[in-house]
Amino acid sequence: MANQDPISRLAQQLGERLQGAAQAPEEFQKGVQQLVRGTFDRLDLVSREDFDILMDVLQRTRIRVEALEQQVAALEQALAARSTPVTQATMTPPTESGETPNGSGAAER
Numbered sequence: 287m288a289n290q291d292p293i294s295r296l297a298q299q300l301g302e303r304l305q306g307a308a309q310a311p312e313e314f315q316k317g318v319q320q321l322v323r324g325t326f327d328r329l330d331l332v333s334r335e336d337f338d339i340l341m342d343v344l345q346r347t348r349i350r351v352e353a354l355e356q357q358v359a360a361l362e363q364a365l366a367a368r369s370t371p372v373t374q375a376t377m378t379p380p381t382e383s384g385e386t387p388n389g390s391g392a393a394e395r
Contacts, residue, residue, distance in 0.1 A: 292325050292328060292329055293325075295325070296321065299321055300318065300321065
C-alpha cells in the first residue's frame with residue numbers, strides 16, 4: 287500500500303471516512319478538508335498565480351537568450367571576417383640575407 291500514488295491513497299482514505307459520514311457531518315467535512323489539503327501539499331503543487339508568474343519569467347528569459355544567441359552569431363561572423371588565412375608568403379622562411387620574399391627584414395638572432 288506504500289507504493290500507491292497519492293490519488294489512490296486519497297481515494298482510499300476518503301472511502302474510509304465516508305463510512306462514518308452520517309454520524310458527524312461537521313467532523314467529516316473538516317477531516318476531508320485536512321486530508322485533501324495534506325495530499326495536495328505532498329504533491330508539491332503550485333498556485334495558478336505562481337505558475338503564471340513563472341511562465342512570464344520563462345518567456346522573458348527565452349527572449350533574452352534568443353537575443354544573446356543572435357549577438358554571439360554576429361560576433362562570430364565579424365571575427366571570421368577579420369581573420370586572415372595564413373598564406374604561403376607569411377609562412378616562407380627568411381633568405382640568407384635576412385629578408386623574406388616579400389622584402390621585409392627578419393629579426394636579428
